[in-house]
Amino acid sequence: MSSVFFVVNQSVASRSWLTAPLNFTQSHALFRRAAAVIPGGIYGHTTPAATVPGAVPYFAAEGFGCRYRDVDGNTFIDFMGGYGPIVLGYHHPEVEAAADAARRLGAAFNHPTSLLVELAEALTARIDFADWAVFGKNGADLTTWSIMVAREVTGRPKILKIAGAYHGTQAWCTPGHGGLLPEDRAHIHEFAFNDVAALEALFARHPGAVAGLMLTPFHHPAYADSQLPTPEFVAAANRLCREHGALLILDDVRCGFRLSSDGSHTVYGYTPDLAVYCKALANGHPLSACVGRAVHQAAASRVFLTGSYWNDPAPMAAALSTLAIIERDKIPEKLASTGRHFVAGFLALGAKHGIPLVASGPPAMPYVRVADDPSFMRTQNLCAAAVAEGVFIHPHHNWFISAAMTDADIDEALQRLDRALATLAADLNSRA
Amino acid sequence: MSSVFFVVNQSVASRSWLTAPLNFTQSHALFRRAAAVIPGGIYGHTTPAATVPGAVPYFAAEGFGCRYRDVDGNTFIDFMGGYGPIVLGYHHPEVEAAADAARRLGAAFNHPTSLLVELAEALTARIDFADWAVFGKNGADLTTWSIMVAREVTGRPKILKIAGAYHGTQAWCTPGHGGLLPEDRAHIHEFAFNDVAALEALFARHPGAVAGLMLTPFHHPAYADSQLPTPEFVAAANRLCREHGALLILDDVRCGFRLSSDGSHTVYGYTPDLAVYCKALANGHPLSACVGRAVHQAAASRVFLTGSYWNDPAPMAAALSTLAIIERDKIPEKLASTGRHFVAGFLALGAKHGIPLVASGPPAMPYVRVADDPSFMRTQNLCAAAVAEGVFIHPHHNWFISAAMTDADIDEALQRLDRALATLAADLNSRA
Numbered sequence: 131m132s133s134v135f136f137v138v139n140q141s142v143a144s145r146s147w148l149t150a151p152l153n154f155t156q157s158h159a160l161f162r163r164a165a166a167v168i169p170g171g172i173y174g175h176t177t178p179a180a181t182v183p184g185a186v187p188y189f190a191a192e193g194f195g196c197r198y199r200d201v202d203g204n205t206f207i208d209f210m211g212g213y214g215p216i217v218l219g220y221h222h223p224e225v226e227a228a229a230d231a232a233r234r235l236g237a238a239f240n241h242p243t244s245l246l247v248e249l250a251e252a253l254t255a256r257i258d259f260a261d262w263a264v265f266g267k268n269g270a271d272l273t274t275w276s277i278m279v280a281r282e283v284t285g286r287p288k289i290l291k292i293a294g295a296y297h298g299t300q301a302w303c304t305p306g307h308g309g310l311l312p313e314d315r316a317h318i319h320e321f322a323f324n325d326v327a328a329l330e331a332l333f334a335r336h337p338g339a340v341a342g343l344m345l346t347p348f349h350h351p352a353y354a355d356s357q358l359p360t361p362e363f364v365a366a367a368n369r370l371c372r373e374h375g376a377l378l379i380l381d382d383v384r385c386g387f388r389l390s391s392d393g394s395h396t397v398y399g400y401t402p403d404l405a406v407y408c409k410a411l412a413n414g415h416p417l418s419a420c421v422g423r424a425v426h427q428a429a430a431s432r433v434f435l436t437g438s439y440w441n442d443p444a445p446m447a448a449a450l451s452t453l454a455i456i457e458r459d460k461i462p463e464k465l466a467s468t469g470r471h472f473v474a475g476f477l478a479l480g481a482k483h484g485i486p487l488v489a490s491g492p493p494a495m496p497y498v499r500v501a502d503d504p505s506f507m508r509t510q511n512l513c514a515a516a517v518a519e520g521v522f523i524h525p526h527h528n529w530f531i532s533a534a535m536t537d538a539d540i541d542e543a544l545q546r547l548d549r550a551l552a553t554l555a556a557d558l559n560s561r562a
Numbered sequence: 563m564s565s566v567f568f569v570v571n572q573s574v575a576s577r578s579w580l581t582a583p584l585n586f587t588q589s590h591a592l593f594r595r596a597a598a599v600i601p602g603g604i605y606g607h608t609t610p611a612a613t614v615p616g617a618v619p620y621f622a623a624e625g626f627g628c629r630y631r632d633v634d635g636n637t638f639i640d641f642m643g644g645y646g647p648i649v650l651g652y653h654h655p656e657v658e659a660a661a662d663a664a665r666r667l668g669a670a671f672n673h674p675t676s677l678l679v680e681l682a683e684a685l686t687a688r689i690d691f692a693d694w695a696v697f698g699k700n701g702a703d704l705t706t707w708s709i710m711v712a713r714e715v716t717g718r719p720k721i722l723k724i725a726g727a728y729h730g731t732q733a734w735c736t737p738g739h740g741g742l743l744p745e746d747r748a749h750i751h752e753f754a755f756n757d758v759a760a761l762e763a764l765f766a767r768h769p770g771a772v773a774g775l776m777l778t779p780f781h782h783p784a785y786a787d788s789q790l791p792t793p794e795f796v797a798a799a800n801r802l803c804r805e806h807g808a809l810l811i812l813d814d815v816r817c818g819f820r821l822s823s824d825g826s827h828t829v830y831g832y833t834p835d836l837a838v839y840c841k842a843l844a845n846g847h848p849l850s851a852c853v854g855r856a857v858h859q860a861a862a863s864r865v866f867l868t869g870s871y872w873n874d875p876a877p878m879a880a881a882l883s884t885l886a887i888i889e890r891d892k893i894p895e896k897l898a899s900t901g902r903h904f905v906a907g908f909l910a911l912g913a914k915h916g917i918p919l920v921a922s923g924p925p926a927m928p929y930v931r932v933a934d935d936p937s938f939m940r941t942q943n944l945c946a947a948a949v950a951e952g953v954f955i956h957p958h959h960n961w962f963i964s965a966a967m968t969d970a971d972i973d974e975a976l977q978r979l980d981r982a983l984a985t986l987a988a989d990l991n992s993r994a
Contacts, residue, residue, distance in 0.1 A: 167682040167694050169859050174868025193668030212670030220668045236625030236652045237846025238644030250599040262599050267699040268869040278741025287743050299866050306866025309710025311719050313745040414669025416848050416871035427601050434731050434738025436606025437700040439848035
């Protein structure tokens with residue numbers, strides 16, 4: 131339990147400079163209960179340890195639009211959206227109505243419902259290269275299945291992936307260190323994003339052995355700036371997969387339907403063989419999808435894939451509604467416009483307070499940090515101060531603009547960030 | 563497409579002896595659409611190819627209590643319950659009210675809700691050996707995580723499992739054949755269920771190398787009778803894990819909370835270190851759980867585990883409600899009593915019609931087939947005739963009694979099965 135109390139109490143020690151620290155009494159009480167009955171208290175990507183322990187809420191209570199309330203009654207303008215799924219805002223009335231109508235029919239069935247077919251038809255109609263689709267619950271269900279499909283198609287073992295790219299917590303790709311065997315990654319080889327020579331070298335080193343190249347549309351690592359792909363890298367990826375007979379697999383889990391309404395490959399010019407979607411697919415309802423080309427459909431049918439709840443119609447109804455709204459309301463354009471407004475305003479505020487900020491990533495999924503901050507301590511302090519002012523931003527992970535954000539919401543967020551930057555500047559000056 | 567039309571059309575050829583074949587026009591039309599845009603048309607465990615192609619519905623429309631309606635308007639008394647999840651009946655009002663109330667708060671959040679803690683506390687209070695819990699979506703999320711935890715705890719690679727036991731579609735355990743590498747199963751070793759000597763030999767062959775023994779409470783393979791564990795096997799499994807310092811992992815995904823309200827290990831006498839629950843946990847809402855002992859909690863916290871939708875409160879609310887109802891209403895006792903009534907009646911009908919039947923498995927999860935039927939053709943014909951009479955039973959997979967089944971439902975099912983057996987007997991006699 132000692133590590134738990136460290137996490138809970140360090141806020142008092144390290145963030146005492148915050149002018150108006152929030153009350154997290156209920157969050158901390160729940161976390162103490164959690165730590166007794168859950169390994170790590172809170173596990174996975176939403177562990178407080180990955181954000182700013184002690185300075186952020188640990189438990190959510192309710193979401194509405196682009197805001198959420200924590201268990202202590204604090205409310206936040208939310209720039210994470212559940213780490214991506216909530217693209218249209220919490221509890222979007224159209225999406226929820228569609229999901230509710232399907233839910234009233236039942237949950238797990240002995241057979242799929244017609245929504246399975248309608249959703250596969252919707253995705254293949256929308257995504258230019260897609261001739262077929264399958265569905266899972268988690269993104270990792272299908273990133274993992276996709277490498278098996280690539281192996282089945284090619285009869286080869288090797289998968290090339292970007293160093294530091296996240297594709298789930300399966301042994302072949304987890305960023306964790308526990309419970310792994312050397313065999314888990316015997317045929318997984320990594321290269322630096324945008325490094326054409328390194329990618330060429332990997333293909334050359336494993337002639338006739340590469341089944342697939344797993345990419346993300348842009349590189350969105352944790353604890354680092356995002357990187358957009360260079361045209362040279364995209365061209366090389368397309369060319370090398372074609373020349374070597376390897377499948378180009380696009381992990382569009384995080385970006386899909388946020389950067390464009392028809393898959394992120396169209397934004398950057400990739401020609402994928404398989405693509406995996408998840409987060410923005412159903413506005414928070416549990417669903418992922420993998421799409422592919424007709425030439426690989428027979429091989430795909432030979433890689434067994436299932437789960438107990440995969441015939442649940444409610445998330446499929448939510449996805450059909452979400453995809454229709456994304457197209458109808460030009461959501462990617464709106465996210466980009468809102469994101470540009472927000473990032474420009476945020477950078478200007480940094481300059482005003484003498485705290486240079488660095489923005490990276492596309493405007494719909496920005497990441498902003500303090501410049502010259504290799505330890506991320508200043509960025510963490512900025513995020514802590516932002517949370518204290520009612521804006522939830524993350525120090526080590528890209529953010530997600532919500533379609534529920536109006537110009538007024540962004541202006542309010544910027545006003546709050548103005549105060550947060552003032553707090554941080556005063557703290558930095560007091561140490562200088 | 564040729565394989566698709568084979569599946570759709572063979573019903574006409576092979577089941578023409580059915581006195582009242584059902585209208586599956588909409589099922590078949592949807593399947594033709596599905597086959598164009600989905601590998602295999604319908605993939606996974608609910609593929610028609612695993613049941614009786616042409617003689618069963620392919621698409622569901624609505625569930626209510628222990629019955630469901632297909633897309634052609636045919637209704638069935640359901641002995642599969644979505645292959646297990648629907649333990650209390652479709653759309654149970656209390657469970658759905660709890661899930662709806664949580665759903666209105668939001669879906670994917672930046673943090674868990676208090677329901678995460680409440681559910682972990684409920685499971686650790688209910689399950690005697692459990693000191694902690696984690697949650698996923700699919701059973702396979704956590705059977706796969708559990709072997710990583712066993713490896714992290716022990717620093718050893720080997721997992722022993724029952725030949726023919728299903729633990730999901732991950733590469734280490736899938737019953738499929740596509741996309742696999744030798745490395746995927748380099749440290750997975752199988753033994754025949756209830757074979758104490760074989761299990762002892764595996765431990766002896768890999769001294770100091772076995773991380774975990776993965777068991778199911780009883781053996782419920784597809785395409786075979788179920789087998790209950792012998793007391794000798796249970797004692798040997800407990801003893802060998804203790805002697806060799808290996809973790810006993812119970813895959814209670816299919817049985818959990820159906821055979822007892824506190825985990826199936828108490829029914830048969832296992833002393834697990836880890837247990838995985840899923841199907842009956844939340845009456846169809848997507849949730850799985852793994853529980854373990856305090857001594858392994860730190861190691862478990864080192865095996866990274868997460869998914870995009872794992873902070874969704876609605877399935878956790880559904881699980882709290884489902885677990886409370888299972889205990890309050892003594893559901894396992896009710897399922898066993900209903901199952902005994904059903905199986906005894908079914909076997910008596912078989913004798914009446916001169917078609918000896920073989921029943922296996924616990925009464926709450928029975929499997930009944932035609933005796934002396936190594937090809938399963940007579941069992942398939944029996945299931946086809948049962949479906950034609952409005953009773954959905956499966957020729958190759960154990961069944962699931964529903965708590966929504968009354969004595970009147972069972973009596974009605976038996977009357978329908980009486981007619982199905984008469985049809986089958988007439989067909990067999992006409993060929994004799």
